[in-house]
Amino acid sequence: xxxxxxxxxxxxxxxxxxxxxxxxxxxxxxxxxxxxxxxxxxxxxxxxxxxxxxxxxxxxxxxxxxxxxxxxxxxxxxxxxxxxxxxxxxxxxxxxxxxxxxxxxxxxxxxxxxxxxxxxxxxxxxxxxxxxxxxxxxxxxxxxxxxxxxxxxxxxxxxxxxxxxxxxxxxxxxxxxxxxxxxxxxxxxxxxxxxxxxxxxxxxxxxxxxxxxxxxxxxxxxxxxxxxxxxxxxxxxxxxxxxxxxxxxxxxxxxxxxxxxxxxxxxxxxxxxxxxxxxxxxxxxxxxxxxxxxxxxxxxxxxxxxxxxxxxxxxxxxxxxxxxxxxxxxxxxxxxxxxxxxxxxxxxxxxxxxxxxxxxxxxxxxxxxxxxxxxxx
Amino acid sequence: xxxxxxxxxxxxxxxxxxxxxxxxxxxxxxxxxxxxxxxxxxxxxxxxxxxxxxxxxxxxxxxxxxxxxxxxxxxxxxxxxxxxxxxxxxxxxxxxxxxxxxxxxxxxxxxxxxxxxxxxxxxxxxxxxxxxxxxxxxxxxxxxxxxxxxxxxxxxxxxxxxxxxxxxxxxxxxxxxxxxxxxxxxxxxxxxxxxxxxxxxxxxxxxxxxxxxxxxxxxxxxxxxxxxxxxxxxxxxxxxxxxxxxxxxxxxxxxxxxxxxxxxxxxxxxxxxxx
Numbered sequence: 001x002x003x004x005x006x007x008x009x010x011x012x013x014x015x016x017x018x019x020x021x022x023x024x025x026x027x028x029x030x031x032x033x034x035x036x037x038x039x040x041x042x043x044x045x046x047x048x049x050x051x052x053x054x055x056x057x058x059x060x061x062x063x064x065x066x067x068x069x070x071x072x073x074x075x076x077x078x079x080x081x082x083x084x085x086x087x088x089x090x091x092x093x094x095x096x097x098x099x100x101x102x103x104x105x106x107x108x109x110x111x112x113x114x115x116x117x118x119x120x121x122x123x124x125x126x127x128x129x130x131x132x133x134x135x136x137x138x139x140x141x142x143x144x145x146x147x148x149x150x151x152x153x154x155x156x157x158x159x160x161x162x163x164x165x166x167x168x169x170x171x172x173x174x175x176x177x178x179x180x181x182x183x184x185x186x187x188x189x190x191x192x193x194x195x196x197x198x199x200x201x202x203x204x205x206x207x208x209x210x211x212x213x214x215x216x217x218x219x220x221x222x223x224x225x226x227x228x229x230x231x232x233x234x235x236x237x238x239x240x241x242x243x244x245x246x247x248x249x250x251x252x253x254x255x256x257x258x259x260x261x262x263x264x265x266x267x268x269x270x271x272x273x274x275x276x277x278x279x280x281x282x283x284x285x286x287x288x289x290x291x292x293x294x295x296x297x298x299x300x301x302x303x304x305x306x307x308x309x310x311x312x313x314x315x316x317x318x319x320x321x322x323x324x325x326x327x328x329x330x331x332x333x334x335x336x337x338x339x340x341x342x343x344x345x346x347x348x349x350x351x352x353x354x355x356x357x358x359x360x361x362x363x364x365x366x367x368x369x370x371x372x373x374x375x376x377x
Numbered sequence: 378x379x380x381x382x383x384x385x386x387x388x389x390x391x392x393x394x395x396x397x398x399x400x401x402x403x404x405x406x407x408x409x410x411x412x413x414x415x416x417x418x419x420x421x422x423x424x425x426x427x428x429x430x431x432x433x434x435x436x437x438x439x440x441x442x443x444x445x446x447x448x449x450x451x452x453x454x455x456x457x458x459x460x461x462x463x464x465x466x467x468x469x470x471x472x473x474x475x476x477x478x479x480x481x482x483x484x485x486x487x488x489x490x491x492x493x494x495x496x497x498x499x500x501x502x503x504x505x506x507x508x509x510x511x512x513x514x515x516x517x518x519x520x521x522x523x524x525x526x527x528x529x530x531x532x533x534x535x536x537x538x539x540x541x542x543x544x545x546x547x548x549x550x551x552x553x554x555x556x557x558x559x560x561x562x563x564x565x566x567x568x569x570x571x572x573x574x575x576x577x578x579x580x581x582x583x584x585x586x587x588x589x590x591x592x593x594x595x596x597x598x599x600x601x602x603x604x605x606x607x608x609x610x611x612x613x614x615x616x617x618x619x620x621x622x623x624x625x626x627x628x629x630x631x632x633x634x635x636x637x638x639x640x641x642x643x644x645x646x647x648x649x650x651x652x
Contacts, residue, residue: 002441002460002582004448006574012408013452013565021564047566060568070567 010066014073017046022077029078030349033203035160036081043074043081044115049088052239053097058110064239065301068246075250079353080202082250083360086243087156088112092119094236095165095181099223104183108163120157122166122210123233125150130366132167132230133175137212139168139182139222146170146222148182148190148215154359158208159196162186166212167229179229183221190215201352237361238304238311241318244361245297248318248325251357252293255325255332255350256286262336273335282331289328293321312374319367322357329354378431378527380422381482383493383505384415384450386443390498400607402499411446414494416562418555422492423454423563425527432456434485438466438477447580451573452565458573459485463584468597471500475508477595480588482513490532491552495520506554516547519554 022039029036043049051067053059067089074082096109096119111117128134137150148168155164164184171178184191194209224232260283263274273279296317303310329350333340340347358364388407396403411419422433435450437443438461447458461481469477482491491513493506503519510517523535525544533546537556572578585592593599617633619626631650 001576002444002462003576003578003580004445004570004574006571009445009448009452009570009574010567012410013449013567013570016410017564042564045566046564047568051567055568055572060566061571062567066567066571 006062007065007069010062011069011073014070015076017042018073018077022074022081026078027346027349030080030203031343035084035204035206036078039078039081040084041115043085044088044113047113048085049093049115050113052089052094053113057097058105058113063301064242064304065298067239068242068297068301071243072246072250072253075247076254077250078204079247079251079349079356080205082247083202083205083356084118084157086247087121088115088119090236090239090243091121092157092161092165095223095232096163096183098232099181100183101220108183108185112162117162118157118160119163119165120155120161122152122155122158122164124152124154126153129154130362132179132233135167135169135179137166137168138172139170139180141170142216145216145218146182148184148212148217151209151211153209154197154207155210156205156207158210159193159206164191164210165223167233170226174227176230177227180226181223181229181232182217183223184212184215184217188215188217200355201349202356203352205356234311238300238309238314241311241314241361242297242300242304244357245293245300245314245317245321248321248354248357249290249293249297251350251354252286252290252321252325252328255328255347255354256283256290258346258350259283259286259328259332259335262339266337279335282335286324286328286331289320289324293317293324296320312371315362315367315370315374318361319364319371322354322364325357326354378425378429378490379434379486379488380425380431380490380492381434381436381485381488382415382419382422382450382455383478383491383509384419384435384437384446385412385494385497385499386410386437386439386446387412387497387499395607395609397609409442409445411449412494412497412499414496414498414555414557416494417557417559418492418494418553419450419453419455420560420562421521421524421553421555422490424560425490425524426454429527431489434459434488436478436481436485437461438474438481444580444582448570448573448578449565451578451580452567452570453563454566454569457579458581460580460582461584461588462582463595465585465592465596465598468600469595470600470602471502471504471508472601473595473597473599475505476512476599477588477590478505479509479512480590481583482509484583484588489529489549491515491550493552493554495554495556503554506552510552513550513552515550515552517552517554518545518547520556521553522556522559524553 047060050059051062055061071082071086093112112119139146139148166182166184169178170180190213192211196206196208263279264272266273300310300314300317332347333351336347339345386409389410394403426433433455434457435455436459437446441462447460496503518534518536520537521534522537525533531546535542619629
């Protein structure tokens with residue numbers, strides 16, 4: 001039976017979309033600081049948001065490898081679009097998909113698959129990030145449900161979201177076992193959102209604080225069985241890290257491609273600067289680290305697809321690919337010389353956006369601690 | 378309104394490079410795509426389907442890897458695909474290709490319209506569509522950039538001419554060749570692409586026997602023309618400053634243009650100057 005290879009086909013298809021629709025307007029979108037709603041809807045129309053979910057439940061029937069391929073390509077075009085799309089596919093909708101009621105599925109999950117509703121994931125607090133045990137947002141049980149009080153910060157999509165998946169403590173005495181996820185629609189009384197943060201990179205991704213003040217929700221809005229919030233989060237942590245690695249690969253590719261192009265055109269002392277060995281060394285390092293990042297990342301995604309535990313592999317991929325992307329973006333600005341300092345050129349955007357990758361899915365300081373422990377230290 | 382769309386897999390480049398020794402296309406590093414005009418033809422068929430319903434079948438002739446353009450067509454919204462692949466089809470000129478495509482179209486079932494791109498970027502002949510219409514014995518409209526109306530019996534289109542356009546009404550079934558200004562092809566949906574990669578995907582694969590043709594009628598053997606040599610023309614700019622009086626310089630310029638191996642227009646210009 002002759003059939004196409006879905007990975008090649010979907011990569012080529014996304015690459016064409018990025019080349020035709022995203023890259024030509026990426027600089028202008030970034031400069032405007034406005035959320036690219038039109039592009040976001042187009043990505044939704046292509047069925048991207050359902051890539052991780054089965055077809056018979058409103059998804060597109062793909063897997064983690066395809067999810068990462070798509071977002072690597074999107075990140076090559078515009079990191080803020082890729083980041084929001086990645087959130088839509090994974091953290092924003094995963095718990096709703098697995099643990100939501102039929103009504104939530106129809107009214108929120110399916111519209112989110114089309115890009116008609118925007119989800120977000122509220123985990124970080126002013127005093128709690130990687131340290132989940134420090135989460136203080138409280139969901140207190142009442143006779144007819146829960147009352148949520150607390151504050152979340154660095155909420156991607158916070159200002160534009162239609163619904164939130166919120167990590168809350170239900171019993172502080174139980175520490176990590178007291179953490180649970182809750183579904184909170186935006187219009188629920190007591191939900192308030194701050195002004196969007198001014199950020200260094202991914203400037204069109206809206207991030208904010210979200211405050212919950214006496215927010216009443218029914219029992220069925222708890223997503224998952226009580227006490228399993230952390231284990232449910234751990235079940236997608238490898239995927240979050242592999243996805244972040246894929247975003248990094250996209251940014252690395254963009255940095256390298258633009259640097260190569262510039263090095264071929266820019267003349268110094270009578271010849272293109274790409275003819276000088278110090279420039280060649282920078283490109284050689286980017287190219288080598290790109291290949292290494294690809295191998296680490298797509299090994300992890302294949303393990304996820306095979307349902308093989310791979311938190312170590314995904315963590316290493318995220319750590320390595322992101323560091324490589326940050327380095328490549330930095331080197332690209334140096335290859336551009338003073339033009340790398342100009343807002344007119346793309347490399348300054350890559351440099352700023354690369355910093356976004358350092359924090360999502362765990363800071364590298366925490367990741368390195370984990371990796372050292374897994375190495376036997 | 379059921380349609381068949383002929384699509385070709387071509388290298389993704391408008392700057393074809395040939396190996397100077399063999400004359401063959403250098404394919405290394407080149408991706409393959411649906412021929413751009415064919416993507417517009419597919420979009421035209423899908424737009425009609427969106428408005429009036431019906432079924433769209435994408436049909437391609439090529440090596441086995443041409444399955445990718447069929448799958449991409451399914452991703453864009455085609456309902457079914459047919460791949461014509463057989464070693465016997467190799468080396469076909471437009472005569473043999475159009476004959477093979479026409480025979481395959483007759484196998485596909487009922488249809489009202491056949492859509493084709495104006496021409497392929499790797500061959501640039503613009504002959505396949507009109508020839509297929511001839512083999513099928515149906516009316517054709519080439520260089521179409523707008524469909525004005527369709528009813529069960531007729532289609533009215535606008536076709537581009539050098540100095541304007543022509544409105545044309547054809548009875549159905551008919552064949553339309555489409556130019557790029559007609560529409561913007563949609564991007565494939567990932568769920569449809571994935572469905573198109575599955576074993577159960579509605580793709581049929583036909584060989585010569587399946588469409589009832591003899592090997593001597595198709596491919597190189599069935600071709601009326603044979604390519605003897607392929608080469609890249611050499612373009613070399615040579616500057617030459619003519620010196621002397623105005624009249625002698627102009628005369629020499631005209632003589633040089635007449636003797637040149639360059640474009641016909643140059644020689645015609647030189648002859649006109651002499652008159």
